[in-house]
Amino acid sequence: MTYEHLQVEKRGRVAWLYLNRPDKLNAMSTHTMNELRDALAAMRADKETRVIVFSGKGRAFCSGADLESKPDPDAPPSDEPTFLDAAQGMENELNGMTKPVIAALNGLTCGGGLELTMMCDLVIAAEGVKIGDAHSNVGMLPGGGSSVRLPRIVGINRARYIMYSGDFFSAAEMKEFGLVNKVVPAEALEEEVQALAEKLAAKSPLGLKRMKQLINDSYDQPTATALRAEKMVVKDHLHSFDAYEGGAAFAQKRKPEFKGY
Incomplete structure (x- = not known):
C-alpha cells in the first residue's frame, strides 16, 4: 500500500515507517495521522512483521502537529471527525501495539514528535538531534500524552522544566534524563537500529x-x-x-x- 505522507519499507521481519513530509519537518496533519493509523493496523496484522521502527525523512523526526490542521476555536459545532479524533485513532493503534516499537530519532523532535517518541518502547537517537516539548512556545497544550508520560519517564521536576521552558535538549542530555536509550553517530543510526530490531525479531x-x-x-x-x-x-x-x-x-x-x- 502506498501513502502520501509516509514511506514504509520492509527489511526482513522489521518494518520501517518513515514520516515523509520533509518540507514540513514531518509535522503531523489530520491526513498524516489517518495514514499512520492505517499503516500501524496493517503492521499489527502482518505476522511476518515482528518489530516496527519509526523514523523521519529529511532533517526532522517530527516537529509536532501541523499548526494548519489545529482546531479552529471559532468553527461552528460539527459531528465531522476533528484533528484530535484523528490523533486518538492513531494513538489507539500505537498504544495497543503488542509488537516492539523503536523510535529512531534522525533529527528535530518536538511537541507531538516527542509524544510520538514516548509511545514507542525504545528510543535510539542520532548525535546532534534536538528534543523538546515546545507546546509552551506557541501557547498550546500537549494533547498526545506529554503531561502524563514525560513526568513518569524523566521525573516530575525535569518534566516541568522541559514543558514550561519550551527549551530544546541534546540527545545526550535526554539519555541522561532517561528518555533516550542510546545515542549513536548520525551516519550509523539506521544500521544500529536495524541491528537492534533484528535482535528483537529473533526473540519469541x-x-x-x-x-x-x-x-x-x-x-x-x-x-x-x-x-x-x-x-x-x-x-x-x-x-x-x-x-x-x-x-x-x-x-x-x-x-x-x-x-x-
Whole structure:
C-alpha cells in the first residue's frame, strides 16, 4: 500500500515507517495521522512483521502537529471527525501495539514528535538531534500524552522544566534524563537500529508481547497486585510453543525457532 505522507519499507521481519513530509519537518496533519493509523493496523496484522521502527525523512523526526490542521476555536459545532479524533485513532493503534516499537530519532523532535517518541518502547537517537516539548512556545497544550508520560519517564521536576521552558535538549542530555536509550553517530543510526530490531525479531514474539503487556499493565499497580498478575501470565506462558521451543533449543545447543504461539 502506498501513502502520501509516509514511506514504509520492509527489511526482513522489521518494518520501517518513515514520516515523509520533509518540507514540513514531518509535522503531523489530520491526513498524516489517518495514514499512520492505517499503516500501524496493517503492521499489527502482518505476522511476518515482528518489530516496527519509526523514523523521519529529511532533517526532522517530527516537529509536532501541523499548526494548519489545529482546531479552529471559532468553527461552528460539527459531528465531522476533528484533528484530535484523528490523533486518538492513531494513538489507539500505537498504544495497543503488542509488537516492539523503536523510535529512531534522525533529527528535530518536538511537541507531538516527542509524544510520538514516548509511545514507542525504545528510543535510539542520532548525535546532534534536538528534543523538546515546545507546546509552551506557541501557547498550546500537549494533547498526545506529554503531561502524563514525560513526568513518569524523566521525573516530575525535569518534566516541568522541559514543558514550561519550551527549551530544546541534546540527545545526550535526554539519555541522561532517561528518555533516550542510546545515542549513536548520525551516519550509523539506521544500521544500529536495524541491528537492534533484528535482535528483537529473533526473540519469541509471544514472549516479547507478554513482557510488554506485563510492564505496561503493572506500571501503576501496587507491587503485590502486579506480582500476582505476573505469576498468572507466566503460568499460561509455560504451556506455549515458544516456551517449549526455547527450552528444547537450549538443551539441544541450537538456535530456537520461535513461532509466536
